Amino acid sequence: MGLARNPCSWSPQLTATSQGRADLKAASIVVPTYGEASNLRALAERVAAAMAASGRTWELILVDDDSADGSVEITNELAGRLPVRMEVRRGVPRDLSTAVLEGIRLARFDRIVVMDADLSHPPERIPDLLCALDGCADIVVGSRYAPGGEIDQGWTVWRRLNSRLATLLARPLVACKDPLAGFFALDGNTLPDLGRFYPIGYKIGLELMVRGRLRVAEVPIAFSDRVLGASKLNWRQQFNYLRHVHRLYLFRYGRLARVASFLGVGASGFVIDVAFYLGLQGLGIEHRLARFLSFWPAVTWNWRLNRALTFAERPWRPRARQWAQFVGSSLLGLGLNVGTYTALTSLVAFFGRNRLLALICGVAVGSIANYLVANGWVYGRRRAATANRLR
Ligand SMILES: Nc1nc2c(ncn2[C@@H]2O[C@H](COP(=O)(O)OP(=O)(O)O)[C@@H](O)[C@H]2O)c(=O)[nH]1
Ligand SMILES: [Mg+2]
Known part of the structure; x- marks a missing residue:
């Protein structure tokens, strides 16, 4: 279901009218982390402020692949004053997508938001995603490419082109303007058995949308590049993306x-x-x-x-x-x-x-x-x- 055809697509009206009943619904926020110690405090505090403003009960689940950078200690300190916990995975291959699936499995609430730790995804938009989910979508994507959405102004021509081409490749798979977004909200009840998902690489949102045959709505967001820490995206991930898309084509067509x-x-x-x-x-x-x-x-x-x-x-x-x-x-x-x-x-x-x-x-x-x-x-x-x- 695409933005134009989708009656559930986000709009300011939808947000405003959904606010009242949406307040009753709690949400689990799942964040895969690896080497994000420098971002955890700001992330938790901005999430806390946004959720307090929306009046929802919430929890923040950090799924970490054993970062040796003090992430656990920072989380313990945060857990003293905020509903934050960290699941540390050991003995499994380091992987963003399976970390997200693990977080979804651990979520206490039906409403689940997935986002990055590096503050590229504005936590202030979480309530809007959740409100749009209260419409009739199965998944709501925080979208850089929906009307009103923005990418970081500092992106080079090469990065813009790369992102656009990768997006274009996935567009026939799902009616979503930003199918590669890592910021999305979904209802855990609408997901099929998690064992049916086989992501290779970074694009767990795309995997969920396509294999889960989810109805998609989009909320525009302004994406900003990380300020602290380093990206883990590398050439291998880009190659794996091609393999992943190829598999999804086989699944879809x-x-x-x-x-x-x-x-x-x-x-x-x-x-x-x-x-x-x-x-x-x-x-x-x-x-x-x-x-x-x-x-x-x-x-x-x-x-x-x-x-x-x-x-x-x-x-x-x-x-x-x-x-x-x-x-x-x-x-x-x-x-x-x-x-x-x-x-x-x-x-x-x-x-x-x-x-x-x-x-x-x-x-x-x-x-x-x-x-x-x-x-x-x-x-x-x-x-x-x-x-x-x-x-
Ligand atoms: N648990 C886990 N998280 C990861 C892994 N790789 C990346 N992440 C997290 O996934 C999010 C996105 O990664 P990032 O490096 O910012 O990718 P980019 O935004 O595509 O440059 C961040 O919160 C990372 O900490 C991983 O192997 N395991
Ligand atoms: Mg990032």
């Missing part, structure tokens, strides 16, 4: 997305094939041998990418055997491709005159066969408990 992914991987494999074919000849290798050799990196590339992307949610299978099966299915596809071309051009006069069309038919037959064998055999169809482990 099913077979269509899988076929598109398979074709995309095949196209990228073709580039590898040509690159090796030309490169090896550049090294002085004879062209037929270069053709034979370039097949292997290309087929290996395709196998690995299909394993990591196209069939990412399929059960785990031993690599060597699966690779051999993939090579077999590729050779079968190649045989059908060339066989179709040969049969059409030698048996059908029309294709004899239009050999390029015969070539296209051959590629189509080979690709369809490849996909069917990969889908039904190489990567297996059966779902298992391991289906969603990360590879």
Whole structure:
């Protein structure tokens, strides 16, 4: 449900009229933290002031991945005067998204707000998010890109572009102008079993919206960059975001997305094939041998990418055997491709005159066969408990 079509979208009127009954509803505020000691006091105090103004009962749950920076001591001090507690996770991989899921699990109240610790998300807007949630949305996003929302004025062109492109990629998944926001309110009762969520990386809000099939409303916020502490966003997280989005496409668009992914991987494999074919000849290798050799990196590339992307949610299978099966299915596809071309051009006069069309038919037959064998055999169809482990 998008902003324009959504009767629940935030508006000043909605906030004002909801205020009275909303006051009765308590909220748990969940914040993942790692190395945020310098921000915790200001965060707790600003949350406390905002919640006091709204008249709601509240608790602040910090889910920390064992930061060795005095965060626990500061939280203990805050807990003496405010409803703040910290869950310290040890022995699990450090991860923002699973920290948020843990916080949601621990929340005492149905209404849950998730936000960052670095004060990029203004705590003063929490009551507005909660009021909008009292309309008819399942999740209310504190949105930088809804009308009236703002990003930090100091953002470089590169950062703006990066954020816009990443947002654009996720837009077909959910009708929300800021699907990557980390500031949102939801009702714990509308969430499916938390075990059904498999975020890879930072974008837990997107995961909840898409897999939870939540109805979304947006409240504009002014996002400001952190002043203290350091961001944990890195290149690895950005790469994981691409993997995450890819999985969500598979979830949302099913077979269509899988076929598109398979074709995309095949196209990228073709580039590898040509690159090796030309490169090896550049090294002085004879062209037929270069053709034979370039097949292997290309087929290996395709196998690995299909394993990591196209069939990412399929059960785990031993690599060597699966690779051999993939090579077999590729050779079968190649045989059908060339066989179709040969049969059409030698048996059908029309294709004899239009050999390029015969070539296209051959590629189509080979690709369809490849996909069917990969889908039904190489990567297996059966779902298992391991289906969603990360590879
Ligand atoms: N528990 C936990 N929190 C994290 C982790 N990485 C980041 N965070 C928290 O998630 C929020 C957003 O992280 P931040 O580094 O500000 O990311 P950015 O806003 O995208 O630059 C902050 O509150 C961080 O402390 C992590 O691995 N574990
Ligand atoms: Mg931040």
